[in-house]
Amino acid sequence: MNFTKTTEQSSNYEHLEKMTVADLLFNINKEDKTVPLAVEKALPQIELLVSRVVEKMKLGGRIFYIGAGTSGRLGIVDASECPPTFGVPFDLVNGIIAGGDKAIRRAVENAEDSVTNAWSDLLEHSINENDVVIGIAASGTTPYVISGLERCNENNITTGCITCNEGSPLALIAKCPVVVIVGPEFVTGSSRMKAGTAQKLVLNMISTATMVQLGKVKGNKMVDMQLSNDKLVDRGVKMIMGEIPVSYEKASELLNDYGSVRKAVDSFISK
Numbered sequence: 595m596n597f598t599k600t601t602e603q604s605s606n607y608e609h610l611e612k613m614t615v616a617d618l619l620f621n622i623n624k625e626d627k628t629v630p631l632a633v634e635k636a637l638p639q640i641e642l643l644v645s646r647v648v649e650k651m652k653l654g655g656r657i658f659y660i661g662a663g664t665s666g667r668l669g670i671v672d673a674s675e676c677p678p679t680f681g682v683p684f685d686l687v688n689g690i691i692a693g694g695d696k697a698i699r700r701a702v703e704n705a706e707d708s709v710t711n712a713w714s715d716l717l718e719h720s721i722n723e724n725d726v727v728i729g730i731a732a733s734g735t736t737p738y739v740i741s742g743l744e745r746c747n748e749n750n751i752t753t754g755c756i757t758c759n760e761g762s763p764l765a766l767i768a769k770c771p772v773v774v775i776v777g778p779e780f781v782t783g784s785s786r787m788k789a790g791t792a793q794k795l796v797l798n799m800i801s802t803a804t805m806v807q808l809g810k811v812k813g814n815k816m817v818d819m820q821l822s823n824d825k826l827v828d829r830g831v832k833m834i835m836g837e838i839p840v841s842y843e844k845a846s847e848l849l850n851d852y853g854s855v856r857k858a859v860d861s862f863i864s865k
Contacts, residue, residue, distance in 0.1 A: 666691030712742025734762020
């Protein structure tokens with residue numbers, strides 16, 4: 595298959611080494627400003643994917659992000675932030691990276707080229723038809739990700755993807771593709787830049803919109819967040835004060851007794 599990898603095309607800027615720091619920063623920022631507009635064009639695709647995710651999660655399903663390198667790390671970041679933010683189990687949103695956890699910090703040679711490991715990795719989590727697997731790859735050609743989605747399709751598991759090249763093998767294989775065309779990178783081929791930013795924005799949308807749809811946010815507050823540090827405890831106390839007419843001390847007492855903002859507020863209202 596022949597298609598143009600816009601993420602690999604030559605940068606619109608020449609002689610970067612001759613630029614001042616101010617020029618480098620200005621031009622990087624100039625390019626970054628185009629990313630949200632590119633994401634906006636993909637909103638209908640993101641909506642379809644989120645709708646499928648919510649549908650499956652209501653049946654007891656989970657999300658699995660799979661990727662290699664930067665893409666894999668971004669999936670892990672999004673997955674790891676869901677439990678503390680929304681109070682969900684750690685195995686509800688999962689990030690899997692080619693090469694295993696050691697690849698989070700250091701590149702694992704040839705890990706992204708495997709056409710069998712993604713499916714093996716998913717089987718370790720007892721993947722099933724209620725789950726959704728979202729492949730992340732800026733290029734849209736990563737064998738690890740493509741092969742994983744192919745096997746999922748064969749087993750009637752819902753598939754999505756986040757890629758930055760239209761007409762890529764990955765976009766054609768995923769049942770719910772999200773394609774964000776960000777164009778050439780500031781440093782030619784460095785897809786950790788605009789492409790990575792686009793992937794992060796889309797991941798934020800997928801997890802946040804899904805959790806809101808599942809009732810994990812009330813109003814605009816993270817009422818189910820884990821109270822894992824003093825800052826979050828203080829935030830939780832103030833959330834309670836914003837919902838019911840109590841002092842800081844009483845709100846703190848309620849939060850300590852019930853362990854979550856939602857339960858504290860509901861207990862007070864039900865009395």
